[in-house]
Amino acid sequence: MSRAKPADDSPEKPDGLRLRARLRALYHGSSVTAVRFRLAVLIIDLIIIAFFVAAPLLREGGVIFYIIDYVIAALLAADLAARAWAYSDMRDWLKKPIVWVDLFILATLLFPAWLFNLGFLRVLRLWTLINSDFFWRTIGRRYDDTRVEEVTKAIVALVTFIFVATGFVYTSFMGRYEGISGYIDALYFTVTSLTTTGYGDxxxxxxxxxxxxIVIMLVGVTLFVRLGQTLLRPHKVRHPCDRCGLQVHEPDAVHCKACGNLLCIPDEGA
Known part of the structure; x- marks a missing residue:
């Protein structure tokens, strides 16, 4: 006579823990489903950023504009809540400056009446996205810690500054000075200033x-120099030395230039 199997006394995971495990698998996993999920999130993020860039030109839309504004706020709030829940340590997550930038952007979306003049800072979402591990784990897995990442970050830093500075000039001087009669005028002034062209019109x-x-010129020149250095300096690969910890070396290096330790750098072209 066959014996009955003992009942499984292992407790089931609470719904909250199962949801957290699922979110962690989607945001940090490497499965096909996780990668597709993150790609969808990134596409939505880029569409939202495009809306932020065009917002000064679309603001005349009235009620429709604010409806879109609150829909974006709901999407951003859901994304931030999901990332926070998927993160292992909430306190450590809140220590990240990028997180606080995203929280501030969310505040400008939720309270447009009070934070209307700071709406131009929403473009910082582009900078936080490109500087996040989330982006490079999804789009740039093969380019992570490479020259492509450095160049991309330098370009995005410059583009982000241009639109933030343009938004500031537009918000601060539009209607108060006849030279700035629209957003395009503010963009034109920003570009001519940070390139030190200075037509004077x-x-x-x-x-x-x-x-x-002065601030636009100084910061603009600094970002241009950084971009130039990133494009022109000799290419190096990230391969930590197991003796001294030096992180980057020439692609054909055989020994660590800091301690002389023998290296074995993988040949990516092989």
């Missing part, structure tokens, strides 16, 4: 205007 008035112009 648009000048910001007063001491405050001169300070803004």
């Amino acid at each position: 648009i000048l910001l008035p007063g001491v405050w205007g001169r300070i803004v112009s």
Whole structure:
């Protein structure tokens, strides 16, 4: 006579833990489903960023604009909540500066009446996206810690600054000075200032205007120099030395230049 199998006394996972495991698998896993999920999230993120860039031109849409604004706020809030729940340590997650930038962007979406003049900072979402591990684990897995990543981050930093500075000039001087009659004028002034071209057809008035112009020129030149250095400096690969910990070496290096330890750098072209 066959014996009955003993009942499985192992407790089932609570719904919250099962949801957390599922979110962690989607946000941090390497399965086909996880990669497709993250690609969908990134596509939505890029569409939202495009809306942020075009927002000054679309603001005349009235009620429709604010409906879209609150829909984006709901999407961003859901994404942030899911990432927080999927992260192993909430306190460690909150220590990340990128997280606080995203939380501030969410605040500008939820309270547009009070934070209307800071709406131009939403473009910082582009910078936080490209500087996140989430992006490089999904789109740039083969380019992570490579020259492609460095160049991409340098370009995005420059583009983000251009649109943030343009938004600031537009918000601060539109309607107060006849030279800035629209968003395109603010963009034109920003580009001519940070490239130090300075045609002189648009000048910001007063001491405050001169300070803004100086800041745009200094930061713009710095970002251009950084981009140039990233493009022109010799290519190096990331391969930590197991003796001294030096992180980057020449692609054909045989010995560590810091301690002389023998290296074995994989040949990516093989």
